[in-house]
Ligand SMILES: N=CN[C@@H](CCC(=O)O)C(=O)O
């Protein structure tokens with residue numbers, strides 16, 4: 001592998017402590033050298049070492065590739081009609097998940113693999129370089145294992161979400177017996193993470209006690225934990241996630257003071273998914289309240305066919321700034337370093353010596369343009385291979 005010098009950088013977002021100015025560690029007039037998939041050198045362009053290849057980005061901004069730490073990319077079919085019904089006033093309650101389960105089960109491996117490859121290409125073309133992928137549209141042991149196997153072909157950040165909803169051929173009790181007794185043991189080792197849709201407000205998802213049982217069994221089986229919590233109404237998801245040491249609790253739309261206090265006192269990242277509120281016409285989470293309390297916030301797409309069918313982290317950043325009171329710098333940080341923390345990763349989400357050479361470039365001079373020019377395809381992953 002040869003050394004690649006990236007130069008002509010208008011603004012470099014390092015996210016490195018002490019590496020530059022402000023929250024994003026901004027540098028101007030900087031250059032980066034990458035080799036063997038890693039960042040080897042960051043410094044002033046005037047002092048850059050020789051390299052085998054030079055990539056001049058012509059004054060564009062360079063930032064760490066986005067880390068999309070919450071997606072459901074293994075699925076077939078779409079639910080455009082459900083979206084249209086919501087825009088006409090219907091509420092989202094998770095009931096539509098069953099139709100995606102049916103379409104996914106009915107698809108063969110190659111069909112799902114091709115759909116997944118298209119979605120991965122789509123997100124990379126918008127600057128995402130790390131992605132987490134959940135199962136959860138199989139809901140049998142074999143179908144969940146298949147989804148995890150396909151996801152593992154494209155990422156190491158795989159999540160078992162057998163406890164997504166209760167499938168049509170089960171009630172809560174019988175399905176929980178299956179999840180606890182068969183699926184968790186069978187899927188242990190097939191995914192890094194385990195997740196549960198803890199949502200007492202949905203008849204299809206799981207209450208606090210049921211979620212606790214799934215999370216504790218998952219932890220005992222060797223999974224690290226994540227939680228879907230407090231999406232549709234107040235509930236125990238956030239506090240459960242913090243108590244059990246989950247890396248992240250995702251959605252966080254309906255929080256009370258005790259939830260915010262728990263997050264502030266613990267290590268669990270609050271992953272906000274404003275594309276969901278956009279596409280379900282719901283109130284947005286209060287990011288300002290979390291940030292002001294000192295909570296680490298991440299942003300993700302939640303790409304799925306029901307609540308948010310986008311792979312675009314730039315859209316999510318623009319929504320976070322416009323609708324959730326985040327500054328552009330806070331939103332970019334949450335989509336990179338914050339999201340990396342939600343995956344317990346210190347090798348992505350920053351551009352510092354030793355980090356992975358996962359760079360994104362903007363057709364713009366600064367990170368501000370991500371929110372300032374919504375809907376414009378500014379970001380893409382930068383090839384330094
Ligand atoms: N809320 C639970 N799961 C997904 C939606 C899945 C679906 O509706 O297909 C979410 O994160 O929003």
Ligand SMILES: [Zn+2]
Pocket residue numbers: 070071072228302304
């Ligand atoms: Zn989700």
